[in-house]
Amino acid sequence: MPHLYLRIALLVCLSAARLGWAQQQPAPPVRRIIDVHLHARAAADYGPTPPPNPVSGRVPAYRTDAEVVAVTLAELKRHHVVRAVTSGSQPRVAAYLAADPARIIGALDYPDNQHAPLPDTATFRRLFAEGQFRVFGELGLxxxxxxxxxxxxxxYLAICERRGIPVALHTGLGFPGIAYNDCCRNFRTRLGNPQLVEEVLIRHPRLKLQLMHMGYPYLAETKALLYIYPQLYADISVTNWILPRAEFYSYLQALVTAGYGQRLLYGSDQMAWPDAIGLSIESVEKAPFLSEKQKQDIFYNNAATFYGLR
Incomplete structure (x- = not known):
């Protein structure tokens, strides 16, 4: 019986010690996050019923355009996303801006999901002056x-260079089978190579250019461009939740190791799936090779510098 009492006493002491250790651990940081790659979507963009997220399997909980906006904004708030560069057709971006003007930064898609032509240059300048967009892109060329x-x-690039308007360019890949889709018969993987922007950077040395999807899978080309052109930044969107995590980490770590940790921008590219915002944030939080400083740079500091939000 004394041995039983001794064992109970030891267990109580160990439990108390563990509880005390847990209470002394710092709480996870409450971040301020800038999402540089959010889409202003409508309920009907993916058919009468939104498809499940290909990673999480969750079906989005919306059925109307107003619900899309509400659900997306709720996810942003829940994950402490304080600003979000939101692209899409002008009416859809306007709906997001109206719902949360302090959080949403409007961006001008081209081509947009309503197949609207680019506005003429005079209208382009006017829309920017009126604050209807602050970023030119996503350019899904x-x-x-x-x-x-x-x-x-x-x-348009000349206007952006003169006025300091950031340009956000789709690079890398698309969904499997995209080139067989009626909307995208001219899609070619080679056209996603970020190396193709070099002549534009030569002609416009002050142009602020954002390589969406961090040029994946063109790692060597992305490194070369970041090395030569200091006005170039890269966002980590979609790769941070759609790729196998080991593959995302391999690519991200290569850019960080090469010295470009202060030129990488967090983005979700959530498309139809608001839960992708949380998935993409989690993948960065759990990156074992990133310091706390590097995470905060990716989540906020780098974007604040690139977009002039300080």
Missing amino acids: QYEGKTLTDPALEP
Whole structure:
């Protein structure tokens, strides 16, 4: 019996010690996050019923356009996303801006999901002056078989360079089978190579350019561009939740090790799936090779510098 009492006493002491240790651990930081790659979606964009998230399997809990906005904003708030660069057709971006003007930064998609043409340059300047957009992009030119060197874009890039408007360019890949889709018959993987932007950077040395999806899978080309062109930044969107985590970590760590940790921007690229915001944040939080300082740079500091939000 004395041995039983001794064992109970030891267990109580160990439990108390563990509890005390747990209470002394610092709480996870409450971050301020800037999402540089959010989409203003509508309920019907993916058909009458939204498909399940290909990673989490969750079906989005919305059925109307107003519910899409509400659910997306709720996810942003829950994860402490204080600003979100939100692209889409002008009416859809306007709905997000109206719902939360302090959080949403409007961006001008081209081509947008309503197949609207680019506004003429005078309208482009006016829309920017009115605050209807602050970022030119996402430019999904690859889906139409084009690149940033398309001559039709040159006057817009000149305006962006003069006025300090960041340009956000889709690079890398798309969904499997995208080139067989009626909307994207001209999609080619080679057109996602970020190396194709170099002549634009030469012509516009003060242009602020954001490589979306951090140029994945063109790692060597992305490193070369970041090395030569200091005005170039890269966002880590979609790769941070759609790829196997080991693959994402391998690519991200290579860029951080190469010295570009202060040129990487957090983005979710949530598309139809608001829960992708949490998935993408978690993957960065759990990256074992990132210091606390590097995480905060990716989540907030780098974007604040790039977009002039300080």
